[in-house]
Amino acid sequence: MNRSLVQRLGFALLGLAALIVVVPILFVILTIIVRGAQAIDWEFLVAMPRDGMKAGGIFPAIVGTVLLTLGTAIAAIPVGVGGAIYLAEYARDTWLTRAIRLAIINLAGIPSVVYGLFGLGLFVLFLQFGTSILAGSLTLAIMTLPIIISAAEEALRAVPTEFRTVSASLGGTRWQGIRYIVLPQALPGIITGVILGMLRAAGETAPILFTVAAFFLPRLPQSAFDQTMALPYHLYVISTQVPGMPAEIQYGTALVLLALILSMSTVASVIRSYYRRRRQW
């Protein structure tokens, strides 16, 4: 057979594979938007659930997810950024540094449900936080660490060495160079990484199953030691545990969760591309 014909057929095959990858993604998103939009009105967003969750809104689940995400951010940002500063600015290439990198790769690979077990064992039972926002946020924070560390390290490494040299030549200490020169330059990249970590936390279900999530709690949480409903767990509950659930409410909940996460990832990529274009080095 003609070689260029083989090539053309081959490329067509690659295109077909890409279509098989992309079309279902579009289909999932469009279906959820079209069917979910029918359920969403003001009441759905700001009312408590009624009639065994078959009517009313999903307000407590939205608030719960926002609180959990904020809690995760508070716990994960200092540890993640600190860890990244160590790796990018202080660590030398020793076996210990390699052990840290290996640990990060492994943290990223641990199944989400195992994080749930760990959170149950350490935070809920051993430290006696109970099933609480505190326990859930801390569990999610450890899960998002590898995402934040890798992104922040990459952002710090992207700042040219000359910036540090100049800072040192002006009499600045190493920490002053990091604090006043390197960190501000790397900030957009770090923020992008933090958002990526947070959207992972907002969408996860398994780590919060045994650490914080409430099946049905038609009030807002009172403190960090309170349970809360959360969007992903709520979607799981109303699509598997409650018979006779109206499909609109399921699609509506899926859409709210999806919209939250896609808007976060849009913000992240806007920040990334905006600063990449403005960057002068």
Added chain:
Amino acid sequence: MAKNDVSTAPQPRWIEFAIEALIRVLGFSSIGFVVLIFLFLLREGIPVFFEVLPGNLVGTRWYPTFDLFGMLPLLLGSILVTVAAIAIALPLGLATAVLVREVAPNWAREILKPMIEVLAGIPSVVLGFFGMTLVAPLIRETLGAPTGLTAFTGALILAYMSLPTIISVAEDALDAVPKSYRDAGLAMGATQWQTIWRVVVPAGRSGIVTAVMLGMGRAIGETMAVMMVTGNAARMPLSLDSLFRPVRTMTATVAAEMGEVAQGSVHYHALFGIGIILFVLTFAINLVAASTIFQKRRRGGLR
């Protein structure tokens, strides 16, 4: 004079010293967390290996209410779904990576990349919900399976969940192959198609293996979507048609049953025991994947 020096510095030395010490501690925290996770899994899970006879644990039946804790069907269930998912995702992912890196014009790349990023961001529970409501009925009708909640349904969803990982790692692997390799292939008179499959892809082999390993790690640990679409029947998937029957994975078992067990019971310890197995499995998979990454770094890569 010495006093003056200190006051012109923005921060006293000891604060800086404390900050740097703190950063060192935070740098090592990742190791601490991995150890902590493993310790707490052991603490809650080890008892099961004393409370339940070994013969029972490796048995073929998981019926906790009858004190039967055979983990084999769960392990095989996880393996079946994972292998099937990779069998679907690898050809699709590799083809997409090759298309994006080697063939596609810029505009196509600009469409494909964000779509794959979006896929990576869709929460597992949303895909599980979608799988339950739309994919399962489709499979029920086309294959005649009683519910449509089968290992295959799970594998299909999992394949899409591991695609972003496989595509991006495979892309990096292709990207690391020097341009001179391609030039050499083309100069020998090979078409671009031949150059891709006989020069570029073989040269990026180790990175593609890494992509498969990381995709597998992602698939075997996936919980919610799998629990929602595989039907959760703890039976041995041994016959040929197992792929089109309900199956139950280790992750789904933990997620579904942990809410109902009494803390400290044998069942509770058994679920943490499954957690230990999952931890060790994914640790091993990631170790293999990481070792290929480190090897490349030490050799200075292909660049």
